Amino acid sequence: MQEKTERRSNRERTEATRKALIAAARRLFVEKSYAETGTPEIVAAAGVTRGALYHHFTDKQALFRAVVEEEAAAVADEIDRAAPAVLFARDALIEGGAAFIEAMAAPGRTRLLLLDGPAVLGRAAMDEIDGRHAARTLRTGLAAAMGSGELPELPLDALTALLSAAFDRAALAVEAGGDAGDYRKTLEAMISGLVRRG
CATH class of the missing domain: 1.10.357.10 (Tetracycline Repressor, domain 2)
Structure with missing residues (x-):
């Protein structure tokens, strides 16, 4: 039971990180444009690490x-x-x-x-x-x-x-x-x- 809970919470954390990255990126892409937005800004706005970004997205x-x-x-x-x-x-x-x-x-x-x-x-x-x-x-x-x-x-x-x-x-x-x-x-x-x- 605990293993299932841990797996579910890991999955939930993973999904939450992905959603946070997409939401932060959307906001910045709209405010500044794709070209003017850097990945450091995105991870800062999402409250995650650069490694988390590259775990979910290749670039x-x-x-x-x-x-x-x-x-x-x-x-x-x-x-x-x-x-x-x-x-x-x-x-x-x-x-x-x-x-x-x-x-x-x-x-x-x-x-x-x-x-x-x-x-x-x-x-x-x-x-x-x-x-x-x-x-x-x-x-x-x-x-x-x-x-x-x-x-x-x-x-x-x-x-x-x-x-x-x-x-x-x-x-x-x-x-x-x-x-x-x-x-x-x-x-x-x-x-x-x-x-x-x-």
Whole structure:
């Protein structure tokens, strides 16, 4: 019993250290940028040793990737909650799109996912991460809309890529001070424009 408790507490300590590193890194990457943040600052902010950092992550870039992955997962979770399977496919796409714009308004998120992410990790790595998260939700919604006949049959990868780019551009514009309502309305009109008539 004591051995199990020790193992569990070691696992819990390990997870707590990892979470502290990710949280501290996120805060610093948003405040200062990836390039301007050093690992000594991260370990000091997390209250851990440099050895603990390298136990969990091979380097600063691997830590940054963990931050980005966590942010991308949070966005996808918000989309999934806003667009349950019980909605008509078109409505799910619209609600999911609105949830994306709202989720991306979290302080620092556009910088992490849309600016520093591609610059630090590269476009291919960011596409892979997005493909597991927000782009996955969009692709699933589009496939469902096509499957139900609400949207015409179009090349799914191309449609996902183009709509995803539009959503990303909207998030950047809102971050820069654009009216979120205007962008939501315009994205809704784009999706509605794809819907089959009668």
